[in-house]
Amino acid sequence: MKKYRSRIMIASISVIIAMSALYFTFTEEISVQLEEAVFVTHTGGVIKTTGEVLDPLYTSATMEFDPMKYLREFNYGKVSQLPDGTTLREFTIIAEDDKVMEVSPGVFFNVWTFNGTVPGPTIRATEGDLVRINFINNGLKSHTMHFHGIHPAEMDGVFEIVGPEGGKFTYEFEAGPVGVHPYHCHVMPLEEHIVRGLYGVYIVDPKEGRPVADEMVMVLNGLDTDFDTENNFYAANTIPFYYQHHPIEINTNELIRIYVVNMVEFDPINNLHLHGNLYKYYPTGTDIVPSFYTDMITLSQTERGIMEFEYEYPGKYLFHAHKVEFSEKGWVGIFLVKDNLDQKSQTGIDYGN
């Protein structure tokens, strides 16, 4: 009887081992067949699958942040005149650090934001205007706003730490010099406060204005979603591959002006290469005479400038980092050039007046 029992024991143990071995070997084969989905590879191949498509290119995510809207959205602030005739532009900027954003299809990341987006709103003023920023820190950490440009020391947003959960500070300075500048949080650890998304673009227009153009802002940025001090994603305006999926429509023979700011951290350089064309490049936008006529400009951290170009031929033109690793991780887009001779997408720049 005893012998019999122990034999059963041994037999059942070996059956259990054998069954689990089988299960772990053939798991895939056990799965159920589903209806097919289709996607396109980077080389144009069409692939069918019974499962789900993992593709930052062709699956459209429902995003709170609209890169297409951000591209041409300039904030001129609440405008009023001071007794001496100076234009006052007032902005309210709220910092938060608890927002979780879908930065790429299916990837949810805790971004730190100015006014709820990465990058923060593009702040635009004319040289000599008085800029007043009512800054409110609704985050759980301390934050500040540090503008590149010329201003008094106490307006530099470095030593005047604004405390969390309702801390306030008013930044006030005369807009200048002419050009395109970044603004960002300057609280330590600085790298973290920047890469998490606390940055934006500050444009100072010359008093005499610039020639009429279809203007856009591109912040070249990256996201380190796994905190290994290497970017997992790169993009123009945060969302990887967005402008490849949604080409930017422009017109033939219309002047295009891009305010480009490189906010990528970890990697020492970034760059912008334009296909089928060359652009005039104004480093930092401080001069009205272009320094270069090229299709490739390399930018270090917070290096920025204005690029101007016109397309003669309609069609699709790629623009991307020629540090190709970045473009394969999302920093790539398309200009869809159309033959719209009568309809200009932007008739003029109103400078918020």
Add this chain to the structure above:
Amino acid sequence: MEISNKSSKGKILASGIIPFAFLILLVAYIFGPGSDLLDFGIPLPEITMEKVDFVDSEILVTVRNTGPIPVEVVMADINDRIQPAAIEPDRFLERYETALVRIPFEWNEAEPYIIGLTIEDGTRFEKEIEAAAPALEPSLELAGFFALIGTYVGIIPVMIGLLWLPFIKRISKNKYHFFLALTAGLLLFLGIDSIEEALEVSEENLAGSFNGALLVVTVVVLSFLGLYYTGEKLVKRAESSRLTKPVAIALMISIGIGLHNFGEGLAIGAAVGLGSIAFSTFLIVGFALHNTTEGIAIAAPMSRGKGLVGKALIGKLAALGLIAGSPAIFGAWIGGFVYSPFTSVIFLAIGAGAIFQVIITLLRWIREEGDKNLSSAAVVSGFAVGMLVMYLTSILV
């Protein structure tokens, strides 16, 4: 009398069950609703890429959720460059669930690749492949090829080793003990080798949640106990006639070596599967030399099988050689066609357990044969030479 006996049995039963009932209550309390007081710390997600196959213009990755929480696989990359991909059946993985990620990619043979998968919180996991090689398509030709390799590695070397039988038969008792101890030494080396291999495979390919080392230990012990029990039965039955005891022991050694060779077959099949053919040829030569010693291990006890002569002996020897050697063929088939690290670990551990059992049986037999003495010069030097020979031939592998 009858009744009180029954009630005491009931008491025993109850006292056996009550702790279980409390244990169930405890588990229910911990997992139950409203008991989040134990939610300390942050559970970190983890996925493990258990298998990567390179097929026509596509890389297939078998991924398992080996962490404590459900995950979503949302992105795939090759060499840290994002690639459009598909995941079947779907991207939601419960604990221990697997999925197949299909990454269309024009890969180049023999080049290294790093496969990356990103989950919903942005964490990226990666797996390095040393050299891409086309996944083996099961075909008759390939099955024949593996059978040939298995024969070279398993059957032929063992058979060659068995040819030492006439030699061992003629030597003195002392020298014979030397050979028995040599066998034990050989086997001990093989057992440790199997465990090392099992630990290595589990370290490289199995997630921490499988408790790789403990899985190996558990299976080794189970296999040891199982074979120990059946082995005792076998030897006891053989005890009635002095004639078959050596055969019984030789049979057990064959089974143990067979299980071990199955594991070796898996390793060879997998190596061919990984495409490094030159490496594989080298491996085969090494295994062949190495496995010749296994034949000696079987031949040593057989040589004292009195009354076994002529055709009967040759038949028995051939059968034992097949039992020990042919599993290499099956191992190569499985390793080449349906390799899974989990099965690999299990079989290597079973082999190790079997070998330890054989060592115990051998040592007991030497003790019985050799006047209750395990510390004679013959035994000690035999054991040492066995280990040494195995180590030296293992350098070839």
